[in-house]
Amino acid sequence: MMSIQTLEQFVMEQQALFPTAKGEFTRLLQAISLAAKIVHREVNKAGLADILGKQGNCNVQGEEQQKLDVFADHHFMDVLKRGGECCYLASEEHEDGIELTKTKRYHIGKYMVYFDPLDGSSNIDSNVSVGTIFSIYKRKSAEGPLQAEDFNQTGREQVAAGYVIYGSSTMLVYTTGRGVHGFTLDPSIGEFCLSHPSLTIPKNGRVYSVNESNYNQFPTAIKQYLQYCKEIDAETKRPYSSRYIGSLVADFHRNMIQGGVFLYPETVQYPDGKLRLMYECNPLAFIAEQAGGKASTGVIPIMDIEPTYLHQRTALIIGSEMMVDMVERYIHEHIHVE
Numbered sequence: 001m002m003s004i005q006t007l008e009q010f011v012m013e014q015q016a017l018f019p020t021a022k023g024e025f026t027r028l029l030q031a032i033s034l035a036a037k038i039v040h041r042e043v044n045k046a047g048l049a050d051i052l053g054k055q056g057n058c059n060v061q062g063e064e065q066q067k068l069d070v071f072a073d074h075h076f077m078d079v080l081k082r083g084g085e086c087c088y089l090a091s092e093e094h095e096d097g098i099e100l101t102k103t104k105r106y107h108i109g110k111y112m113v114y115f116d117p118l119d120g121s122s123n124i125d126s127n128v129s130v131g132t133i134f135s136i137y138k139r140k141s142a143e144g145p146l147q148a149e150d151f152n153q154t155g156r157e158q159v160a161a162g163y164v165i166y167g168s169s170t171m172l173v174y175t176t177g178r179g180v181h182g183f184t185l186d187p188s189i190g191e192f193c194l195s196h197p198s199l200t201i202p203k204n205g206r207v208y209s210v211n212e213s214n215y216n217q218f219p220t221a222i223k224q225y226l227q228y229c230k231e232i233d234a235e236t237k238r239p240y241s242s243r244y245i246g247s248l249v250a251d252f253h254r255n256m257i258q259g260g261v262f263l264y265p266e267t268v269q270y271p272d273g274k275l276r277l278m279y280e281c282n283p284l285a286f287i288a289e290q291a292g293g294k295a296s297t298g299v300i301p302i303m304d305i306e307p308t309y310l311h312q313r314t315a316l317i318i319g320s321e322m323m324v325d326m327v328e329r330y331i332h333e334h335i336h337v338e
């Protein structure tokens with residue numbers, strides 16, 4: 001009989017490895033886990049409760065807010081504010097981050113959390129998997145107002161990152177730089193249980209994920225790579241399979257499990273790429289690299305990008321190491337041909 005290890009037990013065991021730890025990170029992850037369970041409950045009954053459809057407002061991205069977007073944002077903000085471990089919260093749904101000065105413990109929380117509360121929410125009404133993505137930093141400045149050095153931290157300085165996928169089952173996948181671990185929610189006991197210890201992404205794969213409708217807008221090197229994917233070659237098991245859900249967490253998670261590469265390159269509409277650095281690309285890049293995969297713009301590693309703006313965008317090529325390498329090779333050769 002398989003023994004059950006909950007997320008809480010797992011994190012406490014990890015904390016025990018650091019005798020000086022005071023449990024702040026454990027409490028932070030418990031808060032994230034609680035918000036994820038609350039969102040899970042609403043996502044799973046969205047079709048029943050009056051929570052489907054559009055909120056009628058637009059978020060700072062100019063995107064129509066889905067009711068579940070607003071619901072998820074509210075609950076992640078609420079549990080993280082009340083948890084007392086954070087000094088700064090930034091959400092895709094708000095133009096500016098929120099600096100938390102005093103917490104109920106009258107000390108300044110040491111963590112900065114950037115999150116996309118419900119990524120892929122435009123898919124909710126069609127019952128497609130959606131997700132939450134979070135990225136965690138430690139403040140660098142001493143107590144007092146946060147400084148530029150706190151906001152300029154690259155993805156390399158994340159202390160933790162993770163995502164929740166609300167799909168056929170609800171999973172929380174996270175890393176603290178010591179491998180990637182996946183937990184599946186067991187609603188019957190209300191706990192995330194360890195189901196994918198030490199998750200690794202296959203070094204190679206046969207799946208590529210891209211919105212092909214943007215083909216004519218892609219850089220030439222990307223077009224050439226997509227042609228490569230379609231060529232018939234038994235030795236390299238091509239043509240590959242094209243799989244695109246249009247929900248980043250769902251596309252990324254499938255490639256984590258099966259192997260594959262996800263591409264959202266620059267387009268005419270999104271000359272810097274569509275996806276957001278701080279709360280989509282950096283956290284998934286941290287997870288990908290910790291799982292033995294790779295994440296880049298096609299030219300530089302995602303986690304080396306210098307942050308300049310909370311909602312800045314970037315091109316994203318992420319997944320199996322050998323597949324990302326191949327995309328980078330096409331881009332590198334093309335840059336040197338032009």
Ligand code: P6P
Nearest residue numbers: 119120121122211246247248249
């Ligand atoms: P497109 C969803 O809106 C999202 O932010 C990601 O979840 C997804 O990968 C991407 O946009 C899809 O964008 O332009 O292909 O619809």
